[in-house]
């Protein structure tokens with residue numbers, strides 16, 4: 369076995385890599401340094417092995433296509449485990465397994481699993497370099513695709529080893545694709561050890577251990593004990609024509625438009641308004657010395673959903689993926705470009721589908737997988753915030769919770785205070801999407817969009833959210849949004865995309881105390897005159913439907929929320945009980 373661990377002085381790291389190699393028996397160990405030379409070398413090798421297919425450099429310079437195993441196209445939540453000594457520490461929303469048994473079982477699977485393969489040692493930093501938020505992870509992986517994606521998604525290489533120094537405080541990620549057999553696929557988290565072992569999958573959140581595994585599940589656990597929050601939130605800066613920027617963090621479940629909102633282009637009538645992206649998926653939030661909530665995006669790239677991304681839905685994402693991007697499971701055109709459903713162009717003849725088969729438009733099958741993705745460096749984004757690399761992060765003035773709901777939830781609601789906002793987040797629901805394996809389109813409760821990502825007991829997580837308030841001197845206002853409400857015929861009531869700017873503007877105006885609102889038993893809603901609707905062609909009746917609170921729908925929603933909290937064991941949280949009671953009383957009085 370060759371091992372280029374030259375000059376690696378960190379003994380804890382060297383020892384751990386040696387242990388993992390002893391178990392998995394790779395032919396070679398390659399320590400990634402993050403250099404351009406290394407990127408070129410790994411890319412050449414991935415191309416030679418058919419892992420990456422080069423795209424036409426005239427159309428997509430520096431871009432590659434990867435086709436995953438068709439059985440491995442989304443996160444596998446049923447195979448994702450939190451392994452804590454006590455089952456109760458994982459709580460009612462997580463799959464739990466005992467740490468010792470799980471290590472033993474995985475060791476059995478991993479024995480010799482890297483024979484004939486290379487083990488890549490991928491050191492990375494989450495959070496801006498020099499930031500008090502920054503944390504180091506090391507992923508050991510036998511997937512060259514993972515190593516190349518990690519290079520885009522994180523600050524990968526030398527910088528991480530430099531930051532680590534001789535400390536043993538780093539996330540230990542061990543990843544092997546084995547033979548991609550779903551019967552031997554498990555994604556296991558050991559919060560007490562700051563470790564993740566993931567086997568049998570090479571896809572996205574299952575395999576890029578920096579992302580959901582470390583930056584959300586493990587980090588939420590660390591945040592709980594250290595007094596901060598790791599959240600499934602985009603971060604954006606909204607700059608007014610006067611040059612004042614307000615920062616907003618927003619939680620939505622996977623594949624509900626977080627990337628689109630984070631890169632939003634305001635409509636024509638909003639002259640001088642600009643959105644800047646700080647992050648599109650994950651936020652680490654801490655209370656600053658000024659008593660405000662400060663946020664960084666721990667990632668350095670975007671792992672965005674391709675289908676539905678178009679010049680209309682997200683012109684900035686289309687620019688972001690013009691170069692130096694890895695596409696996964698999209699369709700390929702005969703001239704070496706990419707295509708997906710909802711790209712806004714007709715499928716060209718001769719298209720090859722995500723499986724690598726000639727695509728037949730009559731087949732009724734999509735050409736790109738619904739969860740096909742692009743991995744692009746955040747610096748490709750034309751509206752990247754100048755604060756994206758700021759070690760201190762950005763001060764958050766508003767938090768948004770959002771889901772995909774065909775009915776009931778209005779376009780936007782404002783909470784009366786922080787704890788009311790925690791109730792919004794804890795009770796939110798969304799229709800399921802293709803981002804996780806399972807049935808698509810059924811409403812499931814997804815507290816704070818963290819259901820698959822909270823690495824500890826969700827009831828403790830709610831309490832942690834409540835307790836944060838006690839230390840905030842200037843808490844952000846909290847809102848709930850729903851861009852996806854439909855009329856009786858199933859048509860969307862609100863145009864969405866760029867027009868969501870109108871809702872963001874109202875939110876900023878509410879933060880500044882400039883806009884009006886109407887109280888309802890559920891929360892504050894904007895009246896027609898409170899929203900800037902200039903240049904928007906929407907029938908007053910449709911706007912009314914989009915923003916209305918239906919008594920019957922909400923009485924039944926509150927029953928469902930109450931039942932859900934009971935199932936979690938969160939019904940005894942005094943504030944939740946009070947919120948439900950107040951909302952019910954208000955609705956009954958409305959008659």
Ligand code: SAT
Nearest residue numbers: 443572573580622803
């Ligand atoms: O596959 S990922 O978990 O990285 C994407 C997502 O589901 O948000």
Ligand code: MN
Nearest residue numbers: 600621622649
């Ligand atoms: Mn996500």
